[in-house]
Amino acid sequence: MIKLENIHRDFEVGDQIVHALDDINLEIQQGEYLSVMGPSGSGKSTLLNLIGMLDHATSGSYYLNGKNVTELDEKQEAETRNKNIGFVFQAFHLVPRLTAAQNIELPLILAGIDPSIRKEKIDKVLEELNLTDRAHHKPDQLSGGQRQRVAIARATISEPSVLLADEPTGNLDTKSGHDVMKTLESLNDHGITLIMVTHDVALGDRSKRSIKMVDGRIESDTLS
Amino acid sequence: MLSKDFITLTGTSLWTHKLRSFLTMLGISVGIAAVVLLTSIGEGIHKYVVSEFTQFGTTIVAINPGKTTTMGMSMGVFGTVRPLSIEDAEALKRLPYAKSVVGFVQGNAELEGNNRTRRTTVYGTGHDFPVAFSMPVRSGKFLPDDDPNSPRAFAVLGSKVKQELFGNLNPLGQRIRIGGDRYRVVGVMESKGQILGFDMDDTVYIPLARGLELFNREGLVEIDVMYDEGTNVDQVVKGIKRILMARHGREDFTITTQQQMLDVLGSILDVLTFAVGAIGGISLLVGGIGIITIMTISVNERTSEIGLIRALGAKHSQILSLFLGEAVVLSAIGGIAGLILGVGIGLLLTTAIPALPIHTPWTFVILAESIAILIGLAAGVIPARRAARLDPVEALRAE
Numbered sequence: 001m002i003k004l005e006n007i008h009r010d011f012e013v014g015d016q017i018v019h020a021l022d023d024i025n026l027e028i029q030q031g032e033y034l035s036v037m038g039p040s041g042s043g044k045s046t047l048l049n050l051i052g053m054l055d056h057a058t059s060g061s062y063y064l065n066g067k068n069v070t071e072l073d074e075k076q077e078a079e080t081r082n083k084n085i086g087f088v089f090q091a092f093h094l095v096p097r098l099t100a101a102q103n104i105e106l107p108l109i110l111a112g113i114d115p116s117i118r119k120e121k122i123d124k125v126l127e128e129l130n131l132t133d134r135a136h137h138k139p140d141q142l143s144g145g146q147r148q149r150v151a152i153a154r155a156t157i158s159e160p161s162v163l164l165a166d167e168p169t170g171n172l173d174t175k176s177g178h179d180v181m182k183t184l185e186s187l188n189d190h191g192i193t194l195i196m197v198t199h200d201v202a203l204g205d206r207s208k209r210s211i212k213m214v215d216g217r218i219e220s221d222t223l224s
Numbered sequence: 225m226l227s228k229d230f231i232t233l234t235g236t237s238l239w240t241h242k243l244r245s246f247l248t249m250l251g252i253s254v255g256i257a258a259v260v261l262l263t264s265i266g267e268g269i270h271k272y273v274v275s276e277f278t279q280f281g282t283t284i285v286a287i288n289p290g291k292t293t294t295m296g297m298s299m300g301v302f303g304t305v306r307p308l309s310i311e312d313a314e315a316l317k318r319l320p321y322a323k324s325v326v327g328f329v330q331g332n333a334e335l336e337g338n339n340r341t342r343r344t345t346v347y348g349t350g351h352d353f354p355v356a357f358s359m360p361v362r363s364g365k366f367l368p369d370d371d372p373n374s375p376r377a378f379a380v381l382g383s384k385v386k387q388e389l390f391g392n393l394n395p396l397g398q399r400i401r402i403g404g405d406r407y408r409v410v411g412v413m414e415s416k417g418q419i420l421g422f423d424m425d426d427t428v429y430i431p432l433a434r435g436l437e438l439f440n441r442e443g444l445v446e447i448d449v450m451y452d453e454g455t456n457v458d459q460v461v462k463g464i465k466r467i468l469m470a471r472h473g474r475e476d477f478t479i480t481t482q483q484q485m486l487d488v489l490g491s492i493l494d495v496l497t498f499a500v501g502a503i504g505g506i507s508l509l510v511g512g513i514g515i516i517t518i519m520t521i522s523v524n525e526r527t528s529e530i531g532l533i534r535a536l537g538a539k540h541s542q543i544l545s546l547f548l549g550e551a552v553v554l555s556a557i558g559g560i561a562g563l564i565l566g567v568g569i570g571l572l573l574t575t576a577i578p579a580l581p582i583h584t585p586w587t588f589v590i591l592a593e594s595i596a597i598l599i600g601l602a603a604g605v606i607p608a609r610r611a612a613r614l615d616p617v618e619a620l621r622a623e
Contacts, residue, residue, distance in 0.1 A: 049617050052535065054534065054535055054616045054617050054620070055617050074539065074540055075539050075540075075541075078534070078537050078538060078539040078540075078542075079537065079539075080537075081535065081536075081537040082536065082537020082538075083537070085537075087535045087536070089532075089620065091528075093528060093529075093531075093532040093535075093620065095529055095532070097236050097237065097239075097240040098236065106533065106536050107536045107537055109225060109226070109229045109233070110225060110533065110536055110537050110538050110542060111537065112225050112226055112229075114226075115226075115228075154536070158537075
């Protein structure tokens with residue numbers, strides 16, 4: 001469960017202060033499927049980064065699974081991120097010199113998990129995402145859809161409770177995009193909280209809950 | 225992170241940019257090779273010079289007349305120096321631990337023999353000389369143990385002088401003239417070669433008292449006391465001082481122990497080794513700057529990757545150690561290559577120029593490799609800290 005209370009995030013741009021997030025209050029239940037929509041600069045990516053603990057609130061409190069994570073130090077934050085949060089980016093962000101399997105393995109490596117356990121988990125996720133025959137290919141030998149599926153596998157390998165997707169289909173053609181969405185939604189069906197930032201209205205409409213942001217504020221919060 | 229994974233991640237990252245990694249390592253290799261080679265040569269020269277110096281043994285104490293002092297007024301009667309006499313040398317023989325006492329007077333004189341003339345170095349010395357300085361006689365005998373004040377007019381030739389005057393003839397028993405006085409040749413020394421620039425073979429040895437007379441000197445140039453090994457130097461020095469001060473009334477002589485000479489020599493040679501090492505160190509510094517450059521470029525290129533692994537849950541310390549690890553691997557492998565290169569060139573040089581003394585102590589090898597690793601650490605710190613401190617949001621945005 002995610003709970004944001006009076007979250008402000010201010011940036012200093014020159015001598016001006018920009019309110020990227022302006023008094024955000026938001027509660028997201030475990031297993032929800034939420035899309036965040038809004039024009040560029042409305043603060044939706046900042047919101048996602050803040051939930052992913054890559055960015056920090058200027059003021060306000062953020063509770064993740066009942067724990068106030070605004071109080072964590074850098075180390076605890078990294079560990080929490082490793083175990084509880086998965087990221088899927090528009091640009092995939094695969095490490096080019098590592099194979100698909102090695103890319104998927106990264107979060108487990110960072111957590112210092114034993115290689116035999118890692119192997120088991122990777123084999124399983126590769127099979128689930130239909131990537132087994134691509135395991136030893138480098139990212140540049142994979143199609144866009146396959147790359148994003150590798151990224152999703154990497155984001156979910158640590159079995160996080162929250163999956164954050166920032167324009168996950170932005171760099172993909174319609175068919176691959178559709179496949180990726182299917183993959184993400186099936187993960188949501190299995191209980192993961194899926195939060196997706198998009199400005200594609202058709203994509204936004206697929207989620208059960210949709211919030212619209214304008215100028216750092218939540219303008220609407222609708223359930224469909 | 226497990227250490228095996230750490231090695232894999234570091235390795236793949238360096239392997240991806242093979243040429244770049246190789247060139248960076250080469251920079252460190254050249255530096256380490258230069259340091260190892262130059263210090264090896266320096267150390268070799270050190271050993272060579274010290275062995276030249278200590279071939280007479282290390283248990284020598286030299287006594288020279290006069291004492292270096294400065295006073296604020298005329299020293300008057302206290303400033304006069306009594307010369308070291310043959311009697312002083314004889315008195316020193318009474319020291320229980322003195323193996324031999326050899327007085328010296330040295331000068332240049334003209335030699336006549338076998339109808340040839342040669343100007344050469346003449347040493348006035350005692351019968352103990354060959355034993356004390358381990359300079360063996362090739363044929364005949366050295367000067368006999370005569371009454372020190374009225375010795376017979378015998379002379380011993382250095383091998384070169386013998387060759388110059390007598391060629392292949394046997395000089396033993398022949399008469400020669402030294403500075404106009406007649407001497408009989410009783411022996412020829414074994415060839416010794418040059419010692420620190422002095423040609424020991426181009427010399428003639430005559431009894432001390434006759435040397436004093438020849439050069440018209442009132443005192444000896446030097447008295448050398450060889451003492452038993454295992455005797456404390458300070459005790460020897462004390463004993464010599466006691467005897468000479470009793471004879472001279474005050475300390476108007478200077479005692480130099482071989483150990484002191486070696487210490488002075490050693491410190492001079494250490495400075496030499498250090499200086500050539502420092503010259504090599506400059507190239508090592510350049511190699512270190514190479515690592516800083518490459519690691520900085522690497523951090524810039526991999527900004528988005530750094531952002532990504534932060535998002536995947538990497539701690540500051542993990543990113544820091546990954547980049548530091550790369551720098552250290554570069555410098556450590558470069559260091560090993562440099563060691564092989566340096567020692568290899570050293571061996572080649574020894575084969576090509578046997579006269580050039582090269583000596584690589586193991587401590588240098590270990591020290592050089594440690595320095596290489598330290599350079600890697602130092603050079604890696606700045607880029608690695610920059611990597612660890614990147615704002616992940618900004619880093620992810622970079623392409």
